[in-house]
Amino acid sequence: MQANERKRTVSLIPDTVFCVDDLNTGERVDTYLASVEPDLTRARIQKLIGAGSILVNGNNIRSSHRLKAGDQIAVTMPEPLLSDIKPEKIDLDIVYEDSDVVVINKPAGMVVHPSAGHYSGTLVNALLGHFGGDDLSTIGGVIRPGLVHRLDKDTSGVMAVARNDKTHQSLSEQLKSREMSRIYLALVKGTPKNREGTVNALIGRAPAHRKRMAVLQSGGRESITHYKILQEFGKVSLLEVSLSTGRTHQIRVSLQHINNPVVGDPVYSRGIGKFPINRQALHAWKITFIHPTDKRTMTFDAPLPKDMTDLLHSFGGDASPYK
Numbered sequence: 283m284q285a286n287e288r289k290r291t292v293s294l295i296p297d298t299v300f301c302v303d304d305l306n307t308g309e310r311v312d313t314y315l316a317s318v319e320p321d322l323t324r325a326r327i328q329k330l331i332g333a334g335s336i337l338v339n340g341n342n343i344r345s346s347h348r349l350k351a352g353d354q355i356a357v358t359m360p361e362p363l364l365s366d367i368k369p370e371k372i373d374l375d376i377v378y379e380d381s382d383v384v385v386i387n388k389p390a391g392m393v394v395h396p397s398a399g400h401y402s403g404t405l406v407n408a409l410l411g412h413f414g415g416d417d418l419s420t421i422g423g424v425i426r427p428g429l430v431h432r433l434d435k436d437t438s439g440v441m442a443v444a445r446n447d448k449t450h451q452s453l454s455e456q457l458k459s460r461e462m463s464r465i466y467l468a469l470v471k472g473t474p475k476n477r478e479g480t481v482n483a484l485i486g487r488a489p490a491h492r493k494r495m496a497v498l499q500s501g502g503r504e505s506i507t508h509y510k511i512l513q514e515f516g517k518v519s520l521l522e523v524s525l526s527t528g529r530t531h532q533i534r535v536s537l538q539h540i541n542n543p544v545v546g547d548p549v550y551s552r553g554i555g556k557f558p559i560n561r562q563a564l565h566a567w568k569i570t571f572i573h574p575t576d577k578r579t580m581t582f583d584a585p586l587p588k589d590m591t592d593l594l595h596s597f598g599g600d601a602s603p604y605k
Contacts, residue, residue, distance in 0.1 A: 299487075302353040311338060311355065312345040330357070367396050367425060369415075372408035377582050382449045382575050383442060384413075384428075387584035390438040390561050395426050405429075409443060418443070419450035430454055431464075431528065439466070439566025440584045452574035457528065462571040466523040466533060467512075467586060467604060469563035469593060470542040471551065473519045478510040481536040485529045494549055495531040497539045505529040507536040515597040518545055518557075522567075533564060545593070559593050567604065 306314055312327045315336070322330075328345045330336045337356045338347060349355075375387035386405070393400045396407070409418060409428055418428035421444075428443040430453045442462075444450035456462035484502030488494040496502075506526035513520040519542070523533050534550045537543055543551035547562035557563075570581040586594070586604040594601050 300355040300357070302349045302351055302355065304351045306349055307351045309349050310345065311336070311343060311347045311349055314349055315355065315357070367410070368402065368407060369410035370402060370407040371411050372403065374408050374412055375584075377440060377584060378580075382445055383453070383573065384409075384445060385569065385582045386441050386443055388433055388438060388441050388566075390436050390587065390589070393435045394432045394441075395429060397425075405441075413445070417445055419445065419447045421447050421450045421454075431457060433566055434531065434534075434562075434564075436561035437564045437566060438584070438587050438590075440464075440569045440582055441566070442569060442571060449574045453571060456571050460526060462569070464525055464566060465568040466525075467565045467567045467590070468509075468521045468523050468533060468537065469518050469545045469590060470521055470537055471518060471545055472542050473514045473516070474509065474511060474521070474540060474542050479508070479540075481505075481507040481509070481540055483536060483539060485532060485535055495529070495535045497535060503527075503529055505532050505536065507532055509537070513594075513599050515599060518597055520594060520599060534562060557593060558596065559589050561589070563590050563593060565590055 300315070300318060302314070312324050312331065315322060315327050316324045327336065331343065331345050334342055335358045337343070338349070338353050340354075340356070375389070376384060377387050378385040388394070388405060393404045394406070396404050406425065406427060406429070413428075415427060420427065422429045428445065428450070430442050430444050430450060433439060433441060442453055444453055453462060483497040483505055484500065485495050485505045486498045486502030488496035504527060508524045508526065509521045511519055512522050521537075521542075523537075525532060531550070534544050534547055538547075538550040545551065545557045545563040546559040547564075551562070565586055566584065567586070568581060568583040570579065572578070573580055586601055591601040
């Protein structure tokens with residue numbers, strides 16, 4: 283490829299955008315990305331650059347390209363191929379199962395679906411190993427069979443999985459119409475000013491940190507998060523949280539916005555003190571939906587996991603209502 287061909291502007295929708303600061307001026311682009319994106323090796327980064335999936339200021343570059351302060355690096359990860367996604371024998375905590383729907387209690391630390399750097403050990407790998415691809419809905423495509431909604435990697439708790447397309451469509455509609463309700467438990471720093479409240483905000487990518495979400499003055503998507511205090515201990519409080527919308531990191535961003543970030547959150551709670559938990563203390567406790575076939579209203583819950591129970595007990599809290 284000629285040099286002038288490599289410099290042409292390419293229009294891609296990036297998964298992640300990094301903004302280079304003064305400290306990284308003069309650094310090679312592949313070295314920089316390997317330091318800020320630990321799931322990517324330099325060899326992988328170089329292949330992505332060669333494929334045109336990494337752009338600097340909208341332009342193709344070489345791996346040896348030297349960065350300047352203010353450069354915008356856009357990284358677009360290719361979707362995993364079907365051949366990359368293998369069924370795996372991974373234990374699943376199945377709360378409920380019938381021919382239409384499965385309710386799973388997802389552990390903290392499990393990625394929900396395959397993505398760059400996570401082609402194995404995901405909930406999808408486990409679902410394929412347990413049910414097979416023919417016994418899960420296809421609406422989510424190759425990498426999201428059966429998935430109606432998602433949880434962050436380090437958020438534990440209940441999820442509904444569709445075993446056929448009819449169920450998937452029904453549950454998706456219930457999410458949109460808010461007939462499906464999801465209730466979370468969150469241990470947060472401090473105590474909110476009001477016993478109950480709603481955070482209604484616009485959430486979008488943080489301008490300076492494109493891997494994070496943030497409350498924006500304009501340009502974000504409406505998010506509505508409801509909370510109420512269940513227990514309070516001065517340093518921390520236990521909240522019940524429910525959603526009227528489903529945005530990326532919605533609960534974590536909304537609670538940070540009211541100065542009560544989720545304890546242990548490595549992204550949105552930095553600098554608020556150390557607590558004996560190795561992830562955000564956020565748990566999807568209950569889910570309620572209408573069964574797509576027999577129209578029963580069904581509610582399922584997952585007990586508060588041990589790490590959050592232990593943390594609650596360390597402050598003198600009572601975990602018994604959430605077992």
